[in-house]
Amino acid sequence: xPQQPNPASMRNFxxxxxxQLVSTIGSSMTSFAIEIWAWEITGKATTLTLVGFFSLxxxxxxxPISGVIVDRFNRKLLMMVGDTVAVITTIIILLLYLTNHLxxxxxxxxxxxxxxxNQFQSLAYSSSVSLMIPKxxxxxxxxxxxxxxxxxxxxxxxxxxxxxxxxxxxGIWLIDIFTFTIAISSLLLVSIPQPPTTENEKLxxxxxxxxxxxxxxxxxxxxxxxxxxxxxxxxxxxxxNSLYSPMILSRTNNNTLVLGSLASAAGFGGVMGxxxxxxxxxxxxxxxxxxLGMIGAGLSKVVFGLGRTxxxxxxxxxxxxxxxxxxxxxxxxxxxxxxPPNVQGRVFAARSLLLQIASAVGYLIAxxxxxxxxxxxxxxxxxxxxxxxxxxxxxxxxxxSLLYVICAVWMLLVGLVGxxxxxxxxxxxxxxDHDAEYS
Numbered sequence: 001x002p003q004q005p006n007p008a009s010m011r012n013f014x015x016x017x018x019x020q021l022v023s024t025i026g027s028s029m030t031s032f033a034i035e036i037w038a039w040e041i042t043g044k045a046t047t048l049t050l051v052g053f054f055s056l057x058x059x060x061x062x063x064p065i066s067g068v069i070v071d072r073f074n075r076k077l078l079m080m081v082g083d084t085v086a087v088i089t090t091i092i093i094l095l096l097y098l099t100n101h102l103x104x105x106x107x108x109x110x111x112x113x114x115x116x117x118n119q120f121q122s123l124a125y126s127s128s129v130s131l132m133i134p135k136x137x138x139x140x141x142x143x144x145x146x147x148x149x150x151x152x153x154x155x156x157x158x159x160x161x162x163x164x165x166x167x168x169x170x171g172i173w174l175i176d177i178f179t180f181t182i183a184i185s186s187l188l189l190v191s192i193p194q195p196p197t198t199e200n201e202k203l204x205x206x207x208x209x210x211x212x213x214x215x216x217x218x219x220x221x222x223x224x225x226x227x228x229x230x231x232x233x234x235x236x237x238x239x240x241n242s243l244y245s246p247m248i249l250s251r252t253n254n255n256t257l258v259l260g261s262l263a264s265a266a267g268f269g270g271v272m273g274x275x276x277x278x279x280x281x282x283x284x285x286x287x288x289x290x291x292l293g294m295i296g297a298g299l300s301k302v303v304f305g306l307g308r309t310x311x312x313x314x315x316x317x318x319x320x321x322x323x324x325x326x327x328x329x330x331x332x333x334x335x336x337x338x339x340p341p342n343v344q345g346r347v348f349a350a351r352s353l354l355l356q357i358a359s360a361v362g363y364l365i366a367x368x369x370x371x372x373x374x375x376x377x378x379x380x381x382x383x384x385x386x387x388x389x390x391x392x393x394x395x396x397x398x399x400x401s402l403l404y405v406i407c408a409v410w411m412l413l414v415g416l417v418g419x420x421x422x423x424x425x426x427x428x429x430x431x432x433d434h435d436a437e438y439s
Contacts, residue, residue, distance in 0.1 A: 012190035013132045013141065016079075016125075019186025021148040023083065026179030028156035029163075030090070032263065033172050034107060035245045036256055046367030047104060049242040053363035055111035060356045066119050068212075070345030075124040076192040080184055082121025086114050087180040094173045123352065127344040130336045131193040138336045143282075143329040147274040155267070160260070213350030216343065222427035223338060226290070227351055229424055230331065231358045233294050233414045236407035238362035240301065243370050243400050251308065251397035258310055265314045269321030277325050286330040287427050291418045293327025296320075298412025305405035308393060334427060340434040366403075375399035 038047050070078060089110040096102040133141055163171055217223050245259060252258045283289045300320035307313050339347045377384040378392065378399040385394055392398040392405075418424055 010133050010137070012192070013129070015186050015190050016192070017144055017148060019183040020125075023179045023183035024148055025156050026176035027086075029160040029172050030176045032156060032160040032260070036259075038104060038107070042104070044246075044367070044371055046371050049363045049367035051107050051111055053360055054108040055115035057360055058112045058116040060353060060360060062116050062119055066123055066345075066349050068346055068349075070120065070123045070127055070349070071343065075128050075194065076187055076190075078120045078124040079192075080187050082117045082124075083180050083184045083187075085117040087177055087184075089114050090173055090176055090180070094170070094177075097170065097173070119352070123345060123349055126332075126348055127341070128192050130341050130344065138333040143274040143277040143325050145328075145332075147271050147278070147325075156263070212343070213346035213348070216339070216347050217350055220338070220431050222423050222430040223335075225421060225424035226287075226331070226334065226427055227354065229290075229294075229414060229418050229421075231354060233411055234355055235358040235362050236410040236414075237297075238359045239366045239369075240305075240404045240407035242363045242366040243404055246370065247397055247400040247404060248313070250395070250400065258313075261310065262313055262317050265317045266321040269318035270324060272318075273322040274325040274329070277329055282326070282330055282333070285428060286334045287425060289326045289330030290334070291415045293323045293325075293330065294415030294418065295412055296323035296415075297327065298408050298410075298415060301408035301411065302405055305401050305408055306391065337433045338427075338431045370400045370403055373399075374403045378402060 034051070038051070041047075093102065093106060093110055096106055129141055130138070160172055163175075217227060248259050248262060249255070297320050300316050300323065304313055304316035304320060307316060335348070335351070336344075374384075375396050376382055376399070378388060378394050379385075379396075380394050382394070382399075384402070388402055389398070392401050423430065
């Protein structure tokens with residue numbers, strides 16, 4: 001019989017969540033500073049997109065084994081290891097900076113290392129939620145993750161943009177290291193339940209079970225459909241997202257204040273959406289939230305890509321981010337309700353693997369598409385100037401904007417078409433909840 005969540009664990013969940021919130025703020029400050037530094041040095045979108053690509057690549061390789069490990073080993077320990085590795089790599093970058101040896105490729109390497117261990121940490125965390133809290137709070141707990149992510153966007157960019165000119169990389173990295181210690185300390189304060197295991201779940205079977213997560217999803221056609229629609233949505237999203245900073249910086253002559261303001265607008269939109277969702281609890285049919293969130297985000301991003309001033313960008317960014325808690329929390333609630341806790345590590349790892357592959361492909365192709373195809377096409381005299389020049393203008397920012405809009409339209413269409421696919425639309429009735437037999 002599955003282990004039932006302890007009501008007191010809601011307090012434990014909040015302690016862990018608060019620790020991760022503080023850590024996320026520190027990490028977001030560092031990421032923001034890195035983007036500014038890299039763009040000022042190279043002026044190439046590919047440079048920034050490759051940081052994301054190399055962060056994803058090793059975790060893609062490790063993901064199949066990570067699900068088995070998370071289902072077998074202490075999840076609290078795995079989360080602490082992820083934070084510890086992040087601290088160590090940040091210290092290494094800091095030392096390289098202080099000795100004037102820091103180069104762009106160092107971010108590729110450290111991003112790859114941190115990305116690998118983040119895979120274990122995030123998977124251990126997501127697989128623990130259903131054991132820490134009652135099922136009725138799944139959507140609310142998921143929405144709090146968006147409060148954490150988007151909340152950091154309110155504080156981190158503005159703070160980093162201001163501190164970057166005062167304390168530089170050194171100060172920002174020291175802040176990042178301090179926030180990691182808070183995250184680790186929060187984990188030391190709480191007990192995180194382990195899922196029950198059966199006698200036949202031995203370490204000796206670890207290699208045989210690598211494909212378990214994929215087989216589980218493949219046998220549940222509605223869950224497979226849910227995964228596919230997410231892949232089709234997140235691929236264009238990540239192409240556009242990886243070009244976000246280059247697009248704004250090139251449109252504004254490297255105005256970091258505008259970039260920070262947009263990040264704050266994204267934070268306010270995401271937090272507002274998450275708070276409303278946490279209070280409301282979401283649609284009774286969660287798939288409705290998944291697809292409507294996709295439609296709302298896609299439509300908002302179309303407007304954002306077509307804009308050329310902060311007066312258009314800021315409200316469009318707010319609206320875009322407002323939709324992601326609805327989409328993501330609804331999607332997570334479905335997976336938590338349908339997949340038994342003792343196999344969530346392997347199933348979530350299989351799901352994560354495919355989503356990461358889609359993201360990696362997006363990051364890998366986004367830079368070259370922007371720098372070598374769309375930017376030249378919308379330079380003065382380019383082949384697409386006659387068709388799109390009046391709408392988007394010309395220059396580096398115009399070419400990136402056109403690619404961004406194409407991706408946004410793709411996202412919008414995925415959400416609209418999803419409502420017409422019955423095996424996806426009825427996922428919650430086709431696939432029973434994992435605890436239905438015990439109800």
